[in-house]
Amino acid sequence: MIHLKNISVHFKQKNREVHAVKNVSLEVESGDIYGIVGYSGAGKSTLVRIINLLQHPTDKSSEVIVDGKNLLSLSQKELRKERKKIGMIFQHFNLMASRTIADNVAFPLRNSGLSKAEKEEKVEKLLDLVGILDKKNSYPIQLSGGQKQRVAIARALANDPKILLCDEATSALDPKTTLSILELLKEVNQKLGITIVIITHEMQVVKEICNKVAVMENGNIIESGNVVDIFNQPKQALTRDFIRTATHIEQAEKKILSHTKEQVYELKFSGRHTADPIIVEIYKRFGIVADILYGNIEFLQETMIGTLFVTLEGKVELNELEAYLAEQDVTITKINKKT
Numbered sequence: 001m002i003h004l005k006n007i008s009v010h011f012k013q014k015n016r017e018v019h020a021v022k023n024v025s026l027e028v029e030s031g032d033i034y035g036i037v038g039y040s041g042a043g044k045s046t047l048v049r050i051i052n053l054l055q056h057p058t059d060k061s062s063e064v065i066v067d068g069k070n071l072l073s074l075s076q077k078e079l080r081k082e083r084k085k086i087g088m089i090f091q092h093f094n095l096m097a098s099r100t101i102a103d104n105v106a107f108p109l110r111n112s113g114l115s116k117a118e119k120e121e122k123v124e125k126l127l128d129l130v131g132i133l134d135k136k137n138s139y140p141i142q143l144s145g146g147q148k149q150r151v152a153i154a155r156a157l158a159n160d161p162k163i164l165l166c167d168e169a170t171s172a173l174d175p176k177t178t179l180s181i182l183e184l185l186k187e188v189n190q191k192l193g194i195t196i197v198i199i200t201h202e203m204q205v206v207k208e209i210c211n212k213v214a215v216m217e218n219g220n221i222i223e224s225g226n227v228v229d230i231f232n233q234p235k236q237a238l239t240r241d242f243i244r245t246a247t248h249i250e251q252a253e254k255k256i257l258s259h260t261k262e263q264v265y266e267l268k269f270s271g272r273h274t275a276d277p278i279i280v281e282i283y284k285r286f287g288i289v290a291d292i293l294y295g296n297i298e299f300l301q302e303t304m305i306g307t308l309f310v311t312l313e314g315k316v317e318l319n320e321l322e323a324y325l326a327e328q329d330v331t332i333t334k335i336n337k338k339t
């Protein structure tokens, strides 16, 4: 659905040059909810603005293919038509303060050729879809942040896009409102079959709704793949950091390490496994008593990922234990105090 090839973006300013995106390639399939996660300044917004050519790549070898069309080869008129297939929402909603909610949503339909009545019907349908039909005659200032983002989503869907780009769409919202907006985006993806690209600095958002994720650092995509695989086996330190923060494991680890003098081990398991049999088997086979200090289970697209922090009592031959656990698809890692 979206194929970005060798995308580079240089910004030239008076006395410095910023290489915001460095030869990045990205493939988003139809139906994906694709997360792009990274800290501020990583290049996420610049990369996503390439998808609708709000930002042009600065390297000649770049290719931007969206829904089968090479956007860089189109005329202005053709590009305008293709852009209608791509909706976008932002952190600060970008609504027009002087217009009603209904007029905000109707705005993208001004050149659509629809009659006044047809436009009205469409706007009502969209406002109903996002759950704020009762606000249609209100003004943005009368709405909460979550409600404003619902309006922005309705507006972004007005031209029946195939793709929705979300740039930090929940970053200005409280956690509960964030979840409700993410639910709505999931519904938009499933009911309307719209492919979604979500930029965020919070792995929590990725965990809630994405099936794929790319991690960006310093203009590069350093790791990408299925969310379940990445959460199971992150390869890069930055990815690990994001995941441990999102799953609250980092906080738990800090607390545990400050309260125990014994060696702590982390066990990670996924899929069909549950904690109990592992603990029982470790005792039966090795005579080791595992004392559970902390446990956490995440569900990612119905797949379970479990984490246990334990201390081990008995004669621990780590290599043997590790080998046995590996057969069960369980990893064991020594947790050391960070200095």
Ligand SMILES: Nc1ncnc2c1ncn2[C@@H]1O[C@H](COP(=O)(O)OP(=O)(O)O)[C@@H](O)[C@H]1O
Binding pocket: 011, 012, 013, 018, 019, 020, 038, 039, 040, 041, 042, 043, 044, 045, 046, 047
């Ligand atoms: N229009 C611009 N002109 C100059 N520098 C820019 C521009 N847009 C972004 N940058 C720079 O490019 C880098 C990446 O920015 P951005 O894509 O906004 O990152 P992110 O969305 O991950 O926070 C930053 O160093 C930023 O300052």
Ligand SMILES: [Mg+2]
Binding pocket: 041, 044, 045, 046, 167, 168
């Ligand atoms: Mg940004």
